[in-house]
Amino acid sequence: MNRLLTFVLIVVLSAGVVGATSPWLVKQIKLGLDLKGGFEILYEASPLDGGGKVSKDSLVQTARSLEERANRTGVAEPDVSIEGTNRIRVKIAGVTDEAKVREVLSKPANLTFRSAVGCTPQQGYCKTELNGSDFVPNGASVRQSNLNAYEIDIKLKDASKFAKVTGDIAKLASTGNNQLAIYLDDQQISAPNVNEEINSNTASITGSFTLDEANNLKNTINLGALPLKLTEKYTQSVGATLGQLSLQETLFAGGLATVLILLFMFVFYRIPGAIASFAIIVYIWMLLLGFYLMDATLTLPGIAAFILGIGMAVDANIITFERIREEMRSGKSVLSSLKAGSKNSFRTIIDAHVTTVIAGLVLFFIGTGAVKGFAVTLILSIVVSIITNVGYSRLLLHLLIRSNKLVKPAYFGIKESEIRAL
Amino acid sequence: MRYKFTESEKRFSFVGKARYFFILSIVITVLGVLTLAFAGLHYGVDFKAGSSVDFSVKKDLSGQKNAIQQFLTDEGYGSPALTVGTNRVTMRFPDTLQQDKEEKLKADFASKFDKSASAEVNTVDPEMARELQLNALKAVAIASIGIILYVSIRFEWRFAVAGIVALLHDAFIVISLFSIFRLEVNLPFIVAVLTIIGYSINDTIVIFDRIRENLRFAKIKTGADLANLVNASIWQTLTRSINTVMTVLIAALCLFIFGGESIKLFSLAMLFGLISGAYSSIFIASQLWLVLKNRQKPKMAAKTPAAS
Numbered sequence: 001m002n003r004l005l006t007f008v009l010i011v012v013l014s015a016g017v018v019g020a021t022s023p024w025l026v027k028q029i030k031l032g033l034d035l036k037g038g039f040e041i042l043y044e045a046s047p048l049d050g051g052g053k054v055s056k057d058s059l060v061q062t063a064r065s066l067e068e069r070a071n072r073t074g075v076a077e078p079d080v081s082i083e084g085t086n087r088i089r090v091k092i093a094g095v096t097d098e099a100k101v102r103e104v105l106s107k108p109a110n111l112t113f114r115s116a117v118g119c120t121p122q123q124g125y126c127k128t129e130l131n132g133s134d135f136v137p138n139g140a141s142v143r144q145s146n147l148n149a150y151e152i153d154i155k156l157k158d159a160s161k162f163a164k165v166t167g168d169i170a171k172l173a174s175t176g177n178n179q180l181a182i183y184l185d186d187q188q189i190s191a192p193n194v195n196e197e198i199n200s201n202t203a204s205i206t207g208s209f210t211l212d213e214a215n216n217l218k219n220t221i222n223l224g225a226l227p228l229k230l231t232e233k234y235t236q237s238v239g240a241t242l243g244q245l246s247l248q249e250t251l252f253a254g255g256l257a258t259v260l261i262l263l264f265m266f267v268f269y270r271i272p273g274a275i276a277s278f279a280i281i282v283y284i285w286m287l288l289l290g291f292y293l294m295d296a297t298l299t300l301p302g303i304a305a306f307i308l309g310i311g312m313a314v315d316a317n318i319i320t321f322e323r324i325r326e327e328m329r330s331g332k333s334v335l336s337s338l339k340a341g342s343k344n345s346f347r348t349i350i351d352a353h354v355t356t357v358i359a360g361l362v363l364f365f366i367g368t369g370a371v372k373g374f375a376v377t378l379i380l381s382i383v384v385s386i387i388t389n390v391g392y393s394r395l396l397l398h399l400l401i402r403s404n405k406l407v408k409p410a411y412f413g414i415k416e417s418e419i420r421a422l
Numbered sequence: 423m424r425y426k427f428t429e430s431e432k433r434f435s436f437v438g439k440a441r442y443f444f445i446l447s448i449v450i451t452v453l454g455v456l457t458l459a460f461a462g463l464h465y466g467v468d469f470k471a472g473s474s475v476d477f478s479v480k481k482d483l484s485g486q487k488n489a490i491q492q493f494l495t496d497e498g499y500g501s502p503a504l505t506v507g508t509n510r511v512t513m514r515f516p517d518t519l520q521q522d523k524e525e526k527l528k529a530d531f532a533s534k535f536d537k538s539a540s541a542e543v544n545t546v547d548p549e550m551a552r553e554l555q556l557n558a559l560k561a562v563a564i565a566s567i568g569i570i571l572y573v574s575i576r577f578e579w580r581f582a583v584a585g586i587v588a589l590l591h592d593a594f595i596v597i598s599l600f601s602i603f604r605l606e607v608n609l610p611f612i613v614a615v616l617t618i619i620g621y622s623i624n625d626t627i628v629i630f631d632r633i634r635e636n637l638r639f640a641k642i643k644t645g646a647d648l649a650n651l652v653n654a655s656i657w658q659t660l661t662r663s664i665n666t667v668m669t670v671l672i673a674a675l676c677l678f679i680f681g682g683e684s685i686k687l688f689s690l691a692m693l694f695g696l697i698s699g700a701y702s703s704i705f706i707a708s709q710l711w712l713v714l715k716n717r718q719k720p721k722m723a724a725k726t727p728a729a730s
Contacts, residue, residue, distance in 0.1 A: 021446050034684065042550070050623055121491040232521070233547040239540030242478040246682030257676035261669050268665065301613050304677055304685050305694075311670035312621065314663075318669075319628065322662040351576055352624045355569050359620040362565040374613050376727075377618065 007396060011278065016100050018285045023130050025285070030077075031093065032299030032373070035247040037240030038093035041119045045086050052226060054086045060140075061219045062228045063088050066105055073101050079297070083368055087233070098237060111135065111184055111221050113203075114168050116177040125181040125259045126190070135372035140401070142223040145206070148360065148377040150214035152205045154221065159201040167197035189217065246300055254307045260286070261314055269321050271398055276317035279393035283313050286384045286410040294376070300375045309381035315352075315390035320345045321412070328409050329418050342394055349390060353382050423657075439655045440709035447591060449708060450729030454598025463601050466514075469555050471548035473519035475502075476528065477511040478683070479536040484508050486535070493534060495653050498551065499527060510683055516548040519546050542684070558612045560595065562619065569623055578635055585626045588707040592622040592698040599694050610688040618695030625663065626704040632659050633708060644715055660704070667700040 033040055045054050064082050070078035070092060083103040114125035133306035139155030152365055165180070172178040174196060180190040180239055182205055190207045209217065262280065265273040287306065291298060298306075324341030328334065360382070365387045411418060467474040485491070487506040495501060503514040511531075519527070521527070524543055534541045546554075565585050573582035593615050600607055632655040642648050672697055678689035 027667060034542075034718070055532065099521075102521060102623070173585060231547075233550045235521075236543065237524075237543040238542045239478070241538065241540035242476075242542050245540075246684055249680060249682040250685065253676045253680035255682060258675040259673045260676070264665075264669060268666055300685050301610055301688065304681070305617065305709040307673050307677060312624070312666075314669040315624070315666040318662050318665050322659075322665075326658065328579055344635070347626055351629040352629055354622045355572060355627055356570055356620040358568040359565045359616065361622070362568060363616055366561040366564065368557070369608070371561075371613055371616075374617075378617070 001409045002403075003399045004405060007399040007403065010396065010399070011366050014195040014278075014282055018282060021408045022288075023283060024291060025288050029288060030295070030297045031243075031247070032297045032302070033091060033093040033243065034219070034238050035250075036093045036297065036302075037238050037243035038091070038095050038235035039098055039235065040089065040091045041105070041232055042234040043082070043088045043230040044089070044233045047228065052300060056085075058228055059086065059088065063231070064219065068089055069104050070101065073097075074103050076099060081358060082143070084219070088230070089368075094240065095238075110148065111182070114181045114183055115165070116172065116179070117168050125179070125183075125188075127168075130156070130162070134161065135336055137223075140203070140218045142211070143204070149408065150211055152209075152214055152218050152221065154203050154205065156201045156203060159199060160199065162199050162203065166194050169194040170196050184217075184221070203263070207257050250303050252302060254303060257307055258310055261310060265314060265317070268413060269317075270413045272317075272321050272324070273399070273413075276314065276321070276389070276393055279317065279388050279396070280310060280313055283384055283388040284310065286388055287381055288382060290380045294380070296376055296380075297373065301371050302377045305374050305377040306381065309377070309385070312356075313381070313385040313389045316349050316385055317393055319349055319352075319389075321347075325412055327412045328412060328414055329420060331420050334401055334409070335410075338398065342398075346390070349386070353386060358381050360376055424727055433653075435651045435653055435711055436656045436705060437712060440712075441455045441483040442707070443705040444711070447702070450598065450669070451591070452497055452596060454594060454601065456602045457598060461601060461604070463597070463607045464604045465551075466545050466611075467544045467551075467604040468609040469546075469551050469607060471546050471551040472517055473520070473524070473543065473545040475513045475515070476542040477513075477531060477536075477539045477541070479509055479511060479537045482508055483511060483535060490535070493531075496529055497530060498521070499529075506705075513538075513575070514561055517613055518547060519543070538703060554609065554612075556614075559618065562633075563605065565616070565619060567682060573627070573630075577630060581634075582709050583714060584707050584711040585630065587710055588620050588626050588702040589622045591702050591706060592695055595698045596691050596695045598694045600691065606687060608687070610685065611691050614688045614691035614695065617692065622699035622702060623694060626707045628662065629656060629659050629703055629708055630711070633711070648715060652712050656704060656708060663704055667696060670696050 043066075045059060049053060059082055063082050066088060067078055069079040070080070070090065075092050075095050075257055077093070079089075079093075081089050083089055090105060092101060110180060111131070112128050113130040115129050116125050117129075118122075119129050121124035134157055136155035136157055141153050143151050143153050145151050166403070169178050178194050178195050179191040180203075182189045192204050214393050232379070257279075263279040265275070265276050265280075269276065290296075296302075320341060323345040326336050327337035327340045332340065357379055360375050360379040363371055364379065367375055409416065484506055485506065490511065491504060493503065494504070499513075500517075501516070502516070505512040524545070528539075528543070531541075560662045566589070569589070570579075570582040570586055573585055595616055596618060597607075599605075600611065633652055636651050636655050640647070640651050641650065649729060673691070674689055674692040677685060678693055681689055
């Protein structure tokens with residue numbers, strides 16, 4: 001009786017947890033751009049002046065800068081990742097103004113020093129005095145000043161040019177417009193006063209920066225000084241309506257498939273089939289939980305893998321049940337059939353699953369983009385399948401059979417006539 | 423469960439008829455090689471470079487193919503391959519569409535044909551396309567080696583070889599069918615083929631596992647004994663094979679009929695592959711193992727073959 005009680009308790013508890021958390025869980029799952037609309041661009045980076053190689057640092061900085069830019073346009077959660085030695089993949093889901101975001105992304109970060117020489121008061125700092133190509137590539141560095149503030153030093157290629165620029169600006173001192181404003185793209189970083197000609201090949205940017213801010217700025221400036229040229233190698237863009245349509249259609253197909261599979265299991269395997277069906281529902285829930293915990297993005301191939309995963313998860317149950325039925329047909333009692341069947345089928349399931357995991361792992365390490373996402377889903381679904389369709393479903397079956405409530409072969413879809421004498 | 427010789431004698435012999443199934447598979451494979459050699463594959467944008475634009479429309483534009491063609495020519499988009507369905511218009515440009523042109527096309531098409539048109543655009547650079555193709559091949563090769571190693575360790579090399587042949591057979595049949603029916607080969611297709619490989623080996627391993635288990639208890643004296651054992655093993659796992667393929671077929675069929683447009687081809691590839699996977703597991707793989715095993719004859723009489 002106790003076992004039956006445990007069985008009921010576990011079922012009610014699982015059903016409760018699954019039922020209560022599912023709506024929330026489903027909402028937490030991140031959808032890929034093929035389901036939500038949005039776009040994906042794969043850039044190939046190359047040094048601007050042709051020669052040389054793309055360094056890891058410059059690539060990381062470029063990626064960081066792209067993310068920063070995407071954030072600045074107000075899109076939610078841009079996904080920027082580095083692939084290989086010279087590629088950057090940008091995924092942005094749910095954008096409305098795709099053209100604008102793409103334009104902001106493709107413009108290289110540009111560091112400029114501007115002055116008000118020859119400008120009307122309304123124009124502000126209208127004259128660009130120095131730009132990215134005047135600075136030594138990767139020449140920016142962070143220095144701590146006497147006052148414990150962080151400053152960024154920039155190296156110039158030509159000291160005389162800087163001398164001339166600062167000389168001109170110093171002449172404006174009487175008007176109060178003698179600043180050399182430092183801009184990153186169109187954002188002013190600082191505007192120090194220039195009081196005299198500076199004949200040097202270093203300039204420094206001062207301000208009240210924290211160490212992190214100073215380092216970030218240094219990185220961005222270094223990127224500006226060595227802009228990587230980005231070329232679009234692959235783009236995919238999906239309209240928002242189209243994405244939603246795909247999502248609805250595929251979810252409907254998935255729901256229908258699930259219901260049919262569960263029905264099939266119940267009709268064919270009766271009581272164990274019902275347990276398997278329940279285990280499969282828990283399996284779907286755990287898979288979603290896994291997605292949420294891994295912060296994975298669900299894409300269309302991902303959903304397909306998911307649904308096929310359900311089909312394959314059933315396999316683990318079928319292998320076990322068929323094995324138990326075989327043992328029963330040979331005349332063993334229900335309990336000993338269960339023991340023998342569980343033991344014998346376990347090895348089969350593990351061998352079969354491991355081979356599929358091997359295929360999944362290869363896809364994960366070799367694949368890019370959609371293939372990688374699919375591989376993650378595949379591997380996760382196999383791991384979860386072993387937990388729910390081997391561990392969980394067996395636990396339930398054992399509890400039920402050991403409670404002595406399920407001893408007739410008919411409950412397993414077996415006719416008395418099929419059973420041979422031992 | 424102990425293996426009994428008499429059990430399988432009345433039943434259909436999967437092993438006895440193996441020759442016909444080998445011939446069938448060889449014929450399909452040769453046909454596939456021929457179509458692949460002469461017609462090749464119909465590569466989608468993922469593998470051939472260029473741009474593909476899919477419009478999903480609310481209005482029925484199926485009668486307007488000429489109008490759309492005219493519109494494309496007039497606006498200077500050239501003449502891409504054009505497919506006009508009831509609620510989907512697909513254009514396939516041989517060259518990559520620049521960003522500004524892409525934006526303009528989307529806007530113009532929407533204003534001219536259907537305000538609610540929603541577009542999916544894919545653009546791939548030629549260099550990228552080649553790399554994708556190479557990577558897919560590499561993935562299949564490495565996955566095969568990995569599986570061979572695992573199966574060789576857990577079973578024996580003959581099972582590994584037979585399993586890999588069955589697996590490549592399935593992948594190849596799907597690729598051949600796509601070539602024969604001129605269906606588009608794109609990235610999801612590759613994903614589908616790779617899933618099929620995973621499924622196919624999974625299915626085959628279950629039968630191999632039973633053969634291995636039966637071998638442990640059986641006293642094999644002649645080649646006929648071994649053939650009987652294989653046949654009985656297939657029969658013992660048959661219900662499971664059929665039921666499993668039924669459930670995955672239900673899933674794939676639902677996806678194919680009701681799923682989103684962009685996974686139609688994916689689901690179709692899966693359907694082909696699942697059927698082929700079940701077929702090769704039941705009719706090809708174990709029989710192939712038997713052929714390999716029979717070559718080992720000298721040792722056969724001396725001792726019971728140890729499988730694991």
